[in-house]
Amino acid sequence: MTTLLEELEQERIRPETEHRLLLCGGIPCTSLGCKKVKEALEEELQAQGAAGEVPLEVVGCIGDCSMGPAVIVYPEGIIYQKLKPEDARTIVREHIVNGRVVESLLHRDPQSKEILRRREQLPFYRGQTRLVLRNCGVISPHIDEYLKYRGYAALARALAELTPEQVIEEVKISGLRGRGGGGFPTGRKWEMMRASPGDEKFIICNADEGDPGAFMDRNILEGDPHSVIEGMIIAGYATGARQGYIYVRAEYPIAVRRSQEAIAQAREKKFLGENILEKGFSFNIEIRIGAGAFVCGEETALISSIHGTRGDPNPRPPFPAQKGLWGKPTLINNVETLANIPLIVLHGGSRFAELGLEGASGTKVFALAGKINHTGLVEVPLGTPLRTIIFDIGGGIPGNKKFKAAQTGGPSGGCLGPEHLDLPVDYQSLQEAGSMIGSGGLIIMDEDTCMVDIARFYMDFIQDESCGKCTPCRIGTKRMLEILEKITAGKGEEKDLETLQQLALLLKNGSLCGLGRSAPNPVLSTLHRFREEYLAHIRDHTCPAGVCRSLTRLRIIEDKCRSCGICARICPAAAISGARGKPYVIDPEKCSDCLRCLEECPFDAISRGGERVAAPMD
Amino acid sequence: MAVKSARETELYHQLTRALEKYKGKSGVLIAALQEAQQIFGYLPRQVMIHVANELTIPLAEVYSVVSFYSLFSTVPVGLHRLEVCMGTACYVRGAEKLLQGLQDKLGLKPGEVSADGRFSIATTRCTGACGAAPVIKVGDELYGGMNEEGLDRLIKELKQ
Ligand SMILES: Cc1cc2nc3c(=O)[nH]c(=O)nc-3n(C[C@H](O)[C@H](O)[C@H](O)COP(=O)(O)O)c2cc1C
Ligand code: FES
Numbered sequence: 010m011t012t013l014l015e016e017l018e019q020e021r022i023r024p025e026t027e028h029r030l031l032l033c034g035g036i037p038c039t040s041l042g043c044k045k046v047k048e049a050l051e052e053e054l055q056a057q058g059a060a061g062e063v064p065l066e067v068v069g070c071i072g073d074c075s076m077g078p079a080v081i082v083y084p085e086g087i088i089y090q091k092l093k094p095e096d097a098r099t100i101v102r103e104h105i106v107n108g109r110v111v112e113s114l115l116h117r118d119p120q121s122k123e124i125l126r127r128r129e130q131l132p133f134y135r136g137q138t139r140l141v142l143r144n145c146g147v148i149s150p151h152i153d154e155y156l157k158y159r160g161y162a163a164l165a166r167a168l169a170e171l172t173p174e175q176v177i178e179e180v181k182i183s184g185l186r187g188r189g190g191g192g193f194p195t196g197r198k199w200e201m202m203r204a205s206p207g208d209e210k211f212i213i214c215n216a217d218e219g220d221p222g223a224f225m226d227r228n229i230l231e232g233d234p235h236s237v238i239e240g241m242i243i244a245g246y247a248t249g250a251r252q253g254y255i256y257v258r259a260e261y262p263i264a265v266r267r268s269q270e271a272i273a274q275a276r277e278k279k280f281l282g283e284n285i286l287e288k289g290f291s292f293n294i295e296i297r298i299g300a301g302a303f304v305c306g307e308e309t310a311l312i313s314s315i316h317g318t319r320g321d322p323n324p325r326p327p328f329p330a331q332k333g334l335w336g337k338p339t340l341i342n343n344v345e346t347l348a349n350i351p352l353i354v355l356h357g358g359s360r361f362a363e364l365g366l367e368g369a370s371g372t373k374v375f376a377l378a379g380k381i382n383h384t385g386l387v388e389v390p391l392g393t394p395l396r397t398i399i400f401d402i403g404g405g406i407p408g409n410k411k412f413k414a415a416q417t418g419g420p421s422g423g424c425l426g427p428e429h430l431d432l433p434v435d436y437q438s439l440q441e442a443g444s445m446i447g448s449g450g451l452i453i454m455d456e457d458t459c460m461v462d463i464a465r466f467y468m469d470f471i472q473d474e475s476c477g478k479c480t481p482c483r484i485g486t487k488r489m490l491e492i493l494e495k496i497t498a499g500k501g502e503e504k505d506l507e508t509l510q511q512l513a514l515l516l517k518n519g520s521l522c523g524l525g526r527s528a529p530n531p532v533l534s535t536l537h538r539f540r541e542e543y544l545a546h547i548r549d550h551t552c553p554a555g556v557c558r559s560l561t562r563l564r565i566i567e568d569k570c571r572s573c574g575i576c577a578r579i580c581p582a583a584a585i586s587g588a589r590g591k592p593y594v595i596d597p598e599k600c601s602d603c604l605r606c607l608e609e610c611p612f613d614a615i616s617r618g619g620e621r622v623a624a625p626m627d
Numbered sequence: 628m629a630v631k632s633a634r635e636t637e638l639y640h641q642l643t644r645a646l647e648k649y650k651g652k653s654g655v656l657i658a659a660l661q662e663a664q665q666i667f668g669y670l671p672r673q674v675m676i677h678v679a680n681e682l683t684i685p686l687a688e689v690y691s692v693v694s695f696y697s698l699f700s701t702v703p704v705g706l707h708r709l710e711v712c713m714g715t716a717c718y719v720r721g722a723e724k725l726l727q728g729l730q731d732k733l734g735l736k737p738g739e740v741s742a743d744g745r746f747s748i749a750t751t752r753c754t755g756a757c758g759a760a761p762v763i764k765v766g767d768e769l770y771g772g773m774n775e776e777g778l779d780r781l782i783k784e785l786k787q
Contacts, residue, residue, distance in 0.1 A: 074758020
């Protein structure tokens with residue numbers, strides 16, 4: 010029996026004989042200079058007289074951001090990565106004009122030295138199951154391309170062959186759970202929404218993607234906006250809503266533009282608007298743009314924000330499905346959740362349920378970033394071991410450093426350590442390990458990352474983003490942050506750790522919304538897993554990873570200093586002062602940590618790190 | 628109130644015209660303020676008052692929205708606003724050092740504008756380019772894989 014992925018691949022094969030260039034236009038590639046590569050390609054195509062004949066399409070993120078800018082050349086499907094403008098010209102001259110693949114620009118496996126030509130052969134893609142990302146980076150985001158790959162066929166099937174109840178049944182059979190962080194069964198949510206009385210109902214696509222370090226939803230909207238729009242229309246049909254909103258964060262201008270264009274294209278082709286496909290169902294979509302607030306990803310706060318006010322959350326119940334936007338029943342689903350819907354409706358819920366695990370079916374897209382060789386979007390079946398994602402697909406840690414932790418779930422999640430590498434990544438296992446899948450952010454940390462500092466970083470973020478409506482979150486996050494700052498400054502005491510635990514409990518139990526309730530998670534999980542590191546800061550006044558500035562400051566060792574004055578002369582920040590006969594001193598406020606003094610001192614009198622002060626507990 | 632310059636008067640006219648389409652509608656305040664910020668570059672008190680009056684919304688409500696969302700600025704920004712991403716991926720890849728380097732090179736602190744009005748520094752929330760961390764945002768452009776040399780090149784480019 011063929012798998013769903015194989016079935017999709019077969020649909021995808023179209024007889025291609027002509028050359029066609031796909032250039033990655035994902036944001037990382039753009040920021041790494043893909044514009045110059047594009048100009049070079051265009052100029053060279055022009056110079057070779059092939060400008061009109063060989064199409065050059067800018068597509069959404071191809072996948073592996075660390076290898077950008079990248080180009081795929083069809084019909085062969087050859088992938089060229091890390092391109093410079095000169096390389097782009099060579100590709101046009103050699104590959105396009107002379108028909109010779111430019112082997113010197115192809116990826117070579119570091120171990121076997123084998124040349125890998127096609128995208129599917131590269132380790133980064135080989136280990137993936139790209140269902141949600143089936144179109145991302147492979148076709149242009151235009152509706153004509155989407156239609157070539159059975160785009161809107163699921164909508165046609167739903168409207169022609171299935172009742173709303175049957176659509177919901179398929180979604181229930183699929184076992185799909187929300188991909189926005191909560192993991193609530195999507196079919197059940199739709200059923201509740203359908204049952205909710207009211208003649209006016211709304212669908213909201215949550216594209217706020219607040220987790221700093223996550224970019225799945227951005228890339229789906231930029232690379233394949235129609236899959237999300239199709240999912241929304243089907244959701245509208247199934248639940249009885251006629252109006253949808255996509256709430257996108259303002260930091261994603263290209264996602265906003267692509268969604269707008271896609272909506273206009275869908276309207277033109279009559280997939281949106283009145284009497285869709287002449288089946289008597291009408292649906293429209295509008296875009297709402299956020300203004301920068303993490304809490305607005307939370308569903309009740311998001312609704313407040315669409316109302317045009319502060320994004321304050323509200324107590325649930327009433328749930329949005331009962332009383333949401335403008336007080337009407339409202340269904341809120343994440344971008345990736347919705348992008349799964351066309352697959353389920355077209356191929357059947359049971360086909361979808363074959364993937365992944367019992368209770369966690371399908372795939373999940375992860376945004377792999379941080380201290381990892383291959384950064385980018387990784388889609389794997391739920392239940393794939395963490396090790397496969399980090400080492401087989403992500404290529405491991407750069408510079409032969411040691412893997413220390415994987416952060417999942419962002420500011421609401423926690424850290425997994427080396428002992429979790431063989432853990433299957435799914436909702437339950439991660440929760441049991443003290444973290445969560447979250448929306449799919451996956452940040453890898455190596456031995457040079459300080460876990461206390463990471464806990465402080467997240468608390469700083471959350472404290473800043475707390476809306477201030479409820480007291481436990483408003484004040485609790487501030488107090489927790491103060492303690493973490495104290496510890497990273499080398500002024501912590503052991504009893505602080507207990508206070509942190511107590512405050513954490515208070516926030517978990519007393520906060521109004523999920524933001525406050527999950528805010529202590531990064532602290533709790535690092536305290537649990539990396540307690541020694543906290544103790545090193547407190548007892549030994551050292552930061553083992555060498556990150557915390559107050560504990561890794563440069564200082565002059567009095568006994569060794571001969572007052573030669575070299576350091577003061579070479580210091581670019583004029584941070585060192587002193588006089589003949591007395592040891593020199595470094596002003597930590599001015600020091601920019603350039604290390605020049607450390608390198609130049611003839612007497613090795615400059616060192617890093619705090620003095621070991623006897624702590625009260627010693 | 629200080630006398631408005633001719634240019635300012637023109638900007639206020641522009642704002643009045645822009646606000647026309649929002650009048651009498653609900654749920655439009657955020658969009659209206661975004662447009663106002665685009666016209667003025669930031670939202671000084673006088674602009675907030677203008678929006679409040681035009682849309683007949685209490686000033687307190689306007690201010691509550693402006694102070695809530697991080698994309699609204701109540702202080703002026705430079706012609707080139709260099710924003711260092713402080714998302715997790717950028718942070719673990721050395722965003723803090725980048726911010727320090729930028730401050731040293733421009734002699735500015737976050738929130739300050741250079742004397743010639745050309746530069747200001749800020750931090751930004753994750754821009755979704757985490758795959759190319761650390762990232763700096765200038766206007767709508769993103770620059771990934773940033774380091775010390777990258778900063779020098781970028782500043783030189785912008786100074787021209
Ligand atoms: C503080 C906070 C932030 C959230 N941010 C997001 C987000 O950025 N994107 C998202 O889809 N869901 C986010 N959620 C979850 C939403 O409240 C909601 O559960 C989700 O959008 C439902 O869609 P799903 O069932 O398809 O996952 C957040 C929740 C909380 C408590
Ligand atoms: S963390 Fe900097 S772009 Fe995402």
